[in-house]
Amino acid sequence: MKRLPLSGAVLTGLTYLLTLLIFFPILWMVLTSFKPEQLALVVPPRIFVAPTLENYMVAFTASPYLEFLWNTLVITLLATLLALVLGVPAAYAMAYYPTRRTNGTMLWIMSTRMLPPAGVIVPLYVIFRDIHWLDTYLGMIVVYAGMNFPLVVWMIRSFMLEVPYGILEAARLDGANLLQEFTHVLLPLLLPGLAATVLLCFIFTWNEFFLAVNLTTRQASPLSVYIASFKAAQGDLFVAKMSAAATATVLPVIAAGWATQRQLVAGLTLGAVK
Amino acid sequence: MAKQSAHEGRKWLSAPGILFLVIVTQIPFVLTLYYSLRGWNLLRPDSDVFVGLRNFSRILSNREFYTVLANTVVLTLSVVVITLVLGMILALLLNRPFPGRGLVRTLLISPFLIMPVVTAVLWKNILLDPVFGLSAYVVSLLGLPAIDLIAQYPMQTIILIVSWQWTPFVMLILLAGLQSMPESILEAASLDGAGGLTMFRYMILPHLQRFIEIALLLETIFILNVFGVIFVTTSGGPGIATTNLPYQIFLEAFSRWNVGRASAYGVFAVILANILVLIFLRVIGSQSEQEA
Numbered sequence: 001m002k003r004l005p006l007s008g009a010v011l012t013g014l015t016y017l018l019t020l021l022i023f024f025p026i027l028w029m030v031l032t033s034f035k036p037e038q039l040a041l042v043v044p045p046r047i048f049v050a051p052t053l054e055n056y057m058v059a060f061t062a063s064p065y066l067e068f069l070w071n072t073l074v075i076t077l078l079a080t081l082l083a084l085v086l087g088v089p090a091a092y093a094m095a096y097y098p099t100r101r102t103n104g105t106m107l108w109i110m111s112t113r114m115l116p117p118a119g120v121i122v123p124l125y126v127i128f129r130d131i132h133w134l135d136t137y138l139g140m141i142v143v144y145a146g147m148n149f150p151l152v153v154w155m156i157r158s159f160m161l162e163v164p165y166g167i168l169e170a171a172r173l174d175g176a177n178l179l180q181e182f183t184h185v186l187l188p189l190l191l192p193g194l195a196a197t198v199l200l201c202f203i204f205t206w207n208e209f210f211l212a213v214n215l216t217t218r219q220a221s222p223l224s225v226y227i228a229s230f231k232a233a234q235g236d237l238f239v240a241k242m243s244a245a246a247t248a249t250v251l252p253v254i255a256a257g258w259a260t261q262r263q264l265v266a267g268l269t270l271g272a273v274k
Numbered sequence: 275m276a277k278q279s280a281h282e283g284r285k286w287l288s289a290p291g292i293l294f295l296v297i298v299t300q301i302p303f304v305l306t307l308y309y310s311l312r313g314w315n316l317l318r319p320d321s322d323v324f325v326g327l328r329n330f331s332r333i334l335s336n337r338e339f340y341t342v343l344a345n346t347v348v349l350t351l352s353v354v355v356i357t358l359v360l361g362m363i364l365a366l367l368l369n370r371p372f373p374g375r376g377l378v379r380t381l382l383i384s385p386f387l388i389m390p391v392v393t394a395v396l397w398k399n400i401l402l403d404p405v406f407g408l409s410a411y412v413v414s415l416l417g418l419p420a421i422d423l424i425a426q427y428p429m430q431t432i433i434l435i436v437s438w439q440w441t442p443f444v445m446l447i448l449l450a451g452l453q454s455m456p457e458s459i460l461e462a463a464s465l466d467g468a469g470g471l472t473m474f475r476y477m478i479l480p481h482l483q484r485f486i487e488i489a490l491l492l493e494t495i496f497i498l499n500v501f502g503v504i505f506v507t508t509s510g511g512p513g514i515a516t517t518n519l520p521y522q523i524f525l526e527a528f529s530r531w532n533v534g535r536a537s538a539y540g541v542f543a544v545i546l547a548n549i550l551v552l553i554f555l556r557v558i559g560s561q562s563e564q565e566a
Contacts, residue, residue, distance in 0.1 A: 008370075008372075011367060011370065011372075012372040012373075014367065015364075015367040015368065015372065015378060016374075016378070018363075018364065018367070019378045019381055019382055022381075022382060022385065022438070022441070023381040023382070023384060023385075025385075025396055025397065025400075025401055025438070026384055026385070026388070026396075028400065028401065028408060029396050029400055032400060041406050044411060044415075045408060045411055086290055086291035086294050087291055089287035089288065089290070089291065090287065090288035090290075090291035090292065092284070092287055093284055093285045093286065093287035093288035094288055096284070097281070097282065097284050097285035097287075098285075099285060105288070105292065107555055109292075109295065110555075111548075111551050111555070112295055112299045112300075114495045114496075114547060114550075114551045114554075115299055115303070115544065115547065116498060116499050116519075116520065116540075116543040116544060116546075116547045117499060117520075118499065118501070118519065118520035118523040118524070118539075118540060118543050119303060119306060119523075119540040119541070119543045119544035119547070120299065120302035120303055120306055120540070121523065121524075121527060121536075121540070122305075122306060122309060122523075122527050122533055122536050122537050122540060123301075123302040123303075123305035123306055123309065123537075124302050125527065125528075126305075126309075126533065127302070127305075142298060143298060145294070145298075146294065146295060146298030146299055149291060149294065149295055150295075153291065172281075178284065203387060206389065207388075207389040207390060207391075209389070209390060209391050209501065209502040209505070210499070210501045210502065210520065210524075213505070214524065214527075214528060223389075224389055224391045224502070227389065227391045227392055227395055228391045228394075228395075228502065228505060228506055230395045230399060230506075231394070231395065231398065231399075231505070231506040231507070231509075239399065239400060239406055242395065242399060242400070243400060246392045246395060246396060249389060249392055250387070250388045250389055250392050253387050253388065253389065254384055254387050254388070256387075257383060257384070257386075257387035258380050258383075258387075261379070261380065261383070264383070264446060265446050265447060265450045268443060268446070268447075268492070269447065269488055269492060272488050272492075272554075272558045273447050273450050273451070273485060273488055274450070
C-alpha cells in the first residue's frame with residue numbers, strides 16, 4: 001500500500017502513544033515496586049528514584065507471600081499435569097481414530113470450557129465439604145484440571161492432525177507399540193505445540209480467582225486469593241510493597257504469555273481462529 | 275485415512291478424560307438443577323426440603339433480580355462495544371510495518387495476561403485511590419477537585435478496568451483476521467483509487483466479519499463471568515449497584531448460605547451462557563463449512 005510518508009509517521013506516532021497509554025498502569029506498578037515507601041507516595045510523583053529491592057524483601061519475608069506462591073505452584077503444575085495425562089490420550093484417540101460421535105464430542109468438550117463457574121460452584125462446594133476436599137490441594141487440582149482439559153484436547157488434537165498419518169503407520173510397521181509411537185514419533189513433532197499448551201494452562205490456572213476464593217480458606221489458597229486481600233485497607237502491605245507483591249505475581253504469567261504469542265490466539269479461541 | 279483394525283481399540287483412549295470431564299462439570303450442573311428445587315440453607319440443615327419452583331418465583335418477583343440482570347447486561351455490553359472499537363483501531367495500527375512492531379504487540383497484550391485480581395488492586399489502590407493514587411495527582415494538576423472514582427462512578431470504573439483488560443483479546447483476534455487477508459487484493463483496490471475508508475468499509479470489514487463474531491461471542495461468554503474485579507473494587511456495591519450475576523450467586527451462596535436460591539441463580543447463568551455458546555458453535559460451524 002502506498003501512503004504519504006507523513007501520514008505513515010503520524011500513524012506510527014499514534015501507535016506508540018496508545019501503547020504507552022495502555023501499558024502505563026503496568027509500568028507504573030513496576031516502577032512503584034522499586035521505590036522506597038516514602039517516595040512512592042510523594043506529590044508530585046517521581047518517575048525515577050534510586051531503586052531499592054527492599055519492597056520485594058519485605059513482601060517475601062515479612063508477609064505470607066511465599067506460602068501462597070508455593071500453593072499456586074503446586075496446584076498449577078499438578079493441575080496442568082493431570083489435564084495433560086487425561087487430555088493427550090483423548091486428543092490422540094479423537095485425532096487418529098475418529099468415530100461418528102467425535103465431532104459432537106469435541107464441541108461438547110469445548111462447551112464445558114464456557115460453562116459459567118458460578119453455575120456449578122454451589123454443588124462443588126457442598127460435595128467438597130462432604131468429602132473433605134475444601135481448602136485442599138487435591139480439590140483445587142481436580143477442578144483446575146477440569147478447566148484445562150478442553151484446552152489440552154483442542155490444541156493437542158489440532159497439532160496432531162498436522163502430523164502426516166503415514167509417519168505413524170511407518171512406525172507401526174517397524175513394530176512400534178503405542179508408547180514408542182508416542183515418545184519416538186509424535187512427541188518430538190508435538191513438542192512446540194505441547195509447550196504452548198502447557199504455558200496457556202499455566203496462565204489460566206495461575207490467574208483463576210472465583211473457584212479459588214470459594215473453595216479454599218487459607219491452607220490451599222493460591223496467590224490470587226492473597227492479592228485480593230489487599231482490597232481491605234491495603235491488606236498486609238502498603239503501596240510500594242503491594243506493587244512488589246503484585247509485580248512478582250504477574251511476572252511469570254507475562255513471561256509465559258510473551259513466549260506463547262504465536263499460539264495465543266488459537267489457544268484463546270480453542271482453535272476457532274488460527 | 276487407512277486404519278489397522280488391530281488398533282481400533284485405541285479410540286477408547288479418550289474415555290478416561292471424557293469420564294473425568296463429565297464428573298467435574300456435568301454432575302455439578304445436574305446437582306445445581308436439583309438444589310434449585312430445594313429450600314436448603316446451609317445454616318439450617320432441616321431446611322433441605324423440596325420446594326418446587328419457589329426459588330425461581332421468589333427470584334423473578336424480586337426487584338433485586340432485575341437490577342442484577344441489568345448490571346450484568348450493562349457491564350458486558352459496554353465492555354464489548356468499547357473493546358471492539360479500541361481493539362479494531364489497535365489491530366489496524368498494528369497491521370502495518372513500523373519500527374518496534376514486535377515490542378509494541380508484546381506490550382499491548384500484557385493487560386490480558388495479568389491476573390484480574392492484580393489488575394483490580396493496581397487500578398484501585400495504586401492508580402485510582404483518591405488520596406494516594408496517581409489519578410489524584412493528575413486531577414490536582416488539572417485544578418479539578420479530588421474525586422473518588424470508584425465511590426462516585428463504580429460501574430463506569432469497573433467498565434474501564436475490564437475494558438482495559440479485554441481490549442488485547444479483541445485486538446489479537448482481529449489482527450489475526452487482518453493478517454489472513456491477501457495483501458494483493460488491497461493493493462489492487464488502492465491502485466483502483468479506493469481510499470482508506472472505502473477499503474475499510476467494503477473490503478476489510480466484510481473479511482473480518484467472522485473474526486468479529488468470534489471475538490464478540492467469546493468475550494461476552496467470558497465477561498458474563500467477571501468476578502475478581504468486582505470483588506476487589508466495589509464488593510458489588512454501593513448497595514447492589516455493581517452486583518452482576520456471578521457476584522449475586524457468590525453472595526447468595528457464601529454470605530447468605532442459601533443453597534437453593536444460589537442454585538436457581540446458577541441455572542439462569544448457565545442458560546444465558548448456553549444460548550451464547552450455541553450461537554458461537556453455529557458461527558464456527560458455518561465457518562468450517564465455508565473452508566471445506
